[in-house]
């Protein structure tokens with residue numbers, strides 16, 4: 001995906017689930033009008049979830065996900081099923097594809113319970129309407145679990161395209177219902193016409209020739225709300241303050257420059273960071289704030305997990321693998337594990353705290369699911385920005401603009 005496209009993390013994720021040969025890949029191709037998923041009658045053709053960002057009309061920018069069959073067998077099959085189920089963590093809309101010539105299977109029931117438990121919007125598609133006998137297809141709508149779930153069952157055929165148009169309309173309708181949570185990144189903290197200063201240190205870890213996603217998104221949100229962003233490096237901040245101090249309504253800094261920026265910005269100007277804004281936007285701000293207490297209490301020998309949502313931001317990488325560990329080790333001799341990208345340990349129980357990145361490359365569902373897993377394991381979770389602000393001694397100050405809201 002290029003820089004001019006909607007970032008993947010801001011797209012709704014639509015995942016197709018179902019048994020092997022139910023027609024997941026065929027249906028996905030029919031709905032998207034593209035031929036990117038491999039269709040075959042060889043069982044188990046899709047071995048890893050396949051992602052594709054696209055413009056799906058009338059829904060808008062989405063990511064569609066093809067997944068391995070849920071009735072796969074053997075040790076490898078089991079691993080493929082786990083991967084398919086793992087996709088639920090980031091699914092905004094699930095399409096359960098059932099082969100209506102065969103009926104509703106145990107694997108279908110299992111995934112449907114899982115989808116319903118997570119309260120994920122879903123559509124059950126009774127596929128292969130061209131070859132199914134109507135009594136079997138009716139038995140899908142009559143299944144007790146299906147009825148209880150309240151999800152819509154739609155008949156379709158990926159082969160004849162019967163029902164595909166209706167399915168696309170339903171997909172758009174469900175995504176629309178879900179999308180209007182009214183959350184904004186920063187726009188509600190300022191008024192139109194306000195000057196907001198963004199501090200972006202440009203060091204050797206900064207990507208060549210561009211800004212990183214959280215910076216771009218913050219600038220865009222400020223512009224959407226009629227504010228006037230001034231973007232500068234930490235080295236120019238003092239002169240920006242000297243020129244505009246009385247008009248500046250908010251300063252947003254990259255977490256790694258917190259200490260220096262905190263010293264330069266006068267106390268009467270509110271100060272926060274990109275990662276704190278992102279925690280509020282797609283994490284759980286108060287829970288992650290409470291998680292900082294666990295950093296305060298770290299002792300020698302404690303295990304800490306530092307989790308990074310992407311694999312390619314050297315800047316975040318440096319913060320996660322070098323800066324924060326160095327800060328923590330000044331407090332206690334802790335054992336640190338690192339994870340990157342889509343990895344996230346299934347057993348979190350040994351950790352005293354999880355320090356997560358701001359999650360700019362993860363969709364909201366995935367970030368929330370990671371927080372839930374930490375909650376279930378009883379492990380506090382916080383983020384990079386809060387941890388650095390806390391250790392630097394300016395946590396309270398950097399939370400003020402947000403908590404006062």
Ligand SMILES: Nc1nc2c(ncn2[C@@H]2O[C@H](COP(=O)(O)OP(=O)(O)O)[C@@H](O)[C@H]2O)c(=O)[nH]1
Nearest residue numbers: 021022023024025026039040041128157158159
């Ligand atoms: N008759 C008929 N065959 C279909 C339909 N959808 C898929 N198939 C066939 O079912 C087989 C498996 O399809 P595929 O999309 O690869 O299933 P997947 O394993 O769930 O991804 C292929 O031979 C398809 O051509 C349909 O609506 N009608």
Ligand SMILES: [Mg+2]
Nearest residue numbers: 024025038046
């Ligand atoms: Mg397939």
